[in-house]
Amino acid sequence: MFFQPRPVHHKIQIRRYSLDFRMPVRTAHGPWAVREGLLVRVEDADGSVGYGEAAPVPGFGSESVDEAEKAARALGGRLTGADLEALPKRLGCLRQAIRAACDRRIPGDSVAGRPSLGVAALLPAGSAALAEAPSKAEAGFRVFKWKVGVGDAADERALFDDLCAVLPSGARIRLDANGGWDRRRAERWLERCAERPVEFVEQPVARDARGAEDLLLGLAADYPVPIALDESVAGEEDFERWLGAGWPGIFVIKPSLLGDPEAALAKLAAAKARVVFSSALETGIGARSSLRHAFAWNGEARALGFGVWPLFADARFNGPAAAPFLSPQDVERIDPEALWNAAG
Numbered sequence: 001m002f003f004q005p006r007p008v009h010h011k012i013q014i015r016r017y018s019l020d021f022r023m024p025v026r027t028a029h030g031p032w033a034v035r036e037g038l039l040v041r042v043e044d045a046d047g048s049v050g051y052g053e054a055a056p057v058p059g060f061g062s063e064s065v066d067e068a069e070k071a072a073r074a075l076g077g078r079l080t081g082a083d084l085e086a087l088p089k090r091l092g093c094l095r096q097a098i099r100a101a102c103d104r105r106i107p108g109d110s111v112a113g114r115p116s117l118g119v120a121a122l123l124p125a126g127s128a129a130l131a132e133a134p135s136k137a138e139a140g141f142r143v144f145k146w147k148v149g150v151g152d153a154a155d156e157r158a159l160f161d162d163l164c165a166v167l168p169s170g171a172r173i174r175l176d177a178n179g180g181w182d183r184r185r186a187e188r189w190l191e192r193c194a195e196r197p198v199e200f201v202e203q204p205v206a207r208d209a210r211g212a213e214d215l216l217l218g219l220a221a222d223y224p225v226p227i228a229l230d231e232s233v234a235g236e237e238d239f240e241r242w243l244g245a246g247w248p249g250i251f252v253i254k255p256s257l258l259g260d261p262e263a264a265l266a267k268l269a270a271a272k273a274r275v276v277f278s279s280a281l282e283t284g285i286g287a288r289s290s291l292r293h294a295f296a297w298n299g300e301a302r303a304l305g306f307g308v309w310p311l312f313a314d315a316r317f318n319g320p321a322a323a324p325f326l327s328p329q330d331v332e333r334i335d336p337e338a339l340w341n342a343a344g
């Protein structure tokens with residue numbers, strides 16, 4: 001049963017934010033220093049209030065913050081369920097934000113009793129990972145994520161061996177190439193990963209590489225290490241296409257980027273898909289919505305891709321501190337009203 005806003009008039013307000021990352025985020029398009037997005041506040045006629053966040057990620061094919069803001073302002077401060085349905089599919093981040101802000105179910109009912117979930121520790125790219133991994137392991141993390149495809153491939157493969165050597169036994173590594181490899185590089189890496197403690201390799205080749213779909217399906221069939229799709233599954237239609245193609249690997253879900261995360265997750269659950277929940281580098285408001293979806297997931301539990309905090313220079317906007325485990329209570333402790341006020 002999917003949530004739909006009641007067909008009454010709601011009052012909708014938006015606040016645009018522009019927040020410095022504590023440290024610029026390395027992306028395939030260069031460093032990303034400032035996170036922009038929208039916070040959404042919806043108040044019902046009975047005075048009940050909810051919050052959501054539209055946090056597009058550059059390069060992930062969603063709308064821009066400007067587009068989301070323009071469409072949100074065009075609502076003129078009033079919202080009905082029909083308005084939400086009328087928003088173009090392309091505005092996935094905004095649709096998700098409004099849906100979250102209209103949701104009046106008490107999540108405690110559905111996820112409060114859920115067990116804590118592990119969190120993947122995000123390691124810096126390059127050799128800095130070697131310095132940081134032992135202290136994260138000491139803190140209790142057992143799943144580590146390392147960005148590859150950033151430096152020279154042969155150097156990175158050597159570093160990868162060193163990294164495997166410093167991790168405690170039982171630890172698992174997620175490699176994220178962010179689409180940075182060609183077929184040959186991807187094959188060399190996947191071969192190397194076969195004898196290493198690798199949980200999966202994320203987006204080895206680019207979403208828009210020539211023949212990307214066949215190439216990814218071929219790599220998934222040829223190597224034992226699971227492959228995860230991230231950039232390839234940015235929108236709802238992408239999930240349908242890859243489920244239809246029989247994708248045997250893992251799906252990375254950034255609920256913030258999906259217009260209707262609940263509907264998309266229902267389809268993935270029906271297909272018994274393997275899923276990893278991931279941060280879109282949103283503030284605590286967006287993270288709260290995303291993590292609620294993660295705790296409600298009934299499929300196989302995997303470490304959350306939320307080991308990103310503290311993310312912002314202004315600590316008021318951060319989600320819960322990166323710890324080896326997160327509980328539903330940690331998520332419900334996020335105070336969306338305080339974040340909304342901080343953005344005022």
Ligand code: MG
Binds near residue numbers: 176178231
């Ligand atoms: Mg990724």
